[in-house]
Amino acid sequence: MTTRVILVRHGETESSRERRFAGATDVDLTDYGREQARALAQRLRQVRIDVMHVSPLGRCLQTAEPITEVTGRKATVVDDLRECHFGEWENLTLAEVVESWQDDLQRWAGDESVAPPGGECWLDLGTRLSAWWDEAVKRYEGRTVLAITHGGPILSLARYVTKAPREAMDTFLVETGSVSLIQVSNGRTRIRAWNDTTHLSDPLMDGKGLPSHSPLSKRQ
Numbered sequence: 484m485t486t487r488v489i490l491v492r493h494g495e496t497e498s499s500r501e502r503r504f505a506g507a508t509d510v511d512l513t514d515y516g517r518e519q520a521r522a523l524a525q526r527l528r529q530v531r532i533d534v535m536h537v538s539p540l541g542r543c544l545q546t547a548e549p550i551t552e553v554t555g556r557k558a559t560v561v562d563d564l565r566e567c568h569f570g571e572w573e574n575l576t577l578a579e580v581v582e583s584w585q586d587d588l589q590r591w592a593g594d595e596s597v598a599p600p601g602g603e604c605w606l607d608l609g610t611r612l613s614a615w616w617d618e619a620v621k622r623y624e625g626r627t628v629l630a631i632t633h634g635g636p637i638l639s640l641a642r643y644v645t646k647a648p649r650e651a652m653d654t655f656l657v658e659t660g661s662v663s664l665i666q667v668s669n670g671r672t673r674i675r676a677w678n679d680t681t682h683l684s685d686p687l688m689d690g691k692g693l694p695s696h697s698p699l700s701k702r703q
Contacts, residue, residue: 484625486668487627487628487664487666488664488665489527489630489664491630492632492634493520493545494516494517494542495516496510496511496512497513504574504599506566506568506603507573508574511545512545519683520547521549523682524550524554525553527554527629533556534556535557535629536564536631537560538636539562540565543632544558546631556629561615563612563615564631565632566635567602568603569603570599571599572600595609608635608636608639609642612643613639613643620667637657637663638657640665644674658678658680660680661679661680662679
């Protein structure tokens, strides 16, 4: 049996557009972010979704709304899918963090066990995301799970399934409104699609469903 996990990053927010640390900060989607969510819904309307897990933060819940409207699949809020908590760096730009916490930032960037002041370290983020992954893959074996979450959790899962070092996270791009697909079959885990945003830029996708060659379009 093949288990498929579709990972969606929420639509654009003011914080993501301005590249701010907004992990626990509950920010809304921008108008463009809502457009991204609607495009995602159209992208997924022909995909069989057995269960939809969503981060409790508003930007993910807002991204899930049009997907529920189109697919009929209601969201289950899963706390483990929330973004990393950046503590005192919340809602600051990188330049602002450098100005006041340069040494802390360097330690954080070089050691996954180091957390921002009052925040969460990458190691702890990885622990809760890997626990969610293991449970979901076991519980929903042979089915398709849609997870609407954030950039940090998606990067953490990519690292977990590829057994890559912390530094590898810097090579994976996860844009707002993107779709990634990981499948588990016969004990093997494979990334079938990554950071796919064709539904946001390809006019051929204009509400007409998935291209026949898309790995997302395969029903099981």
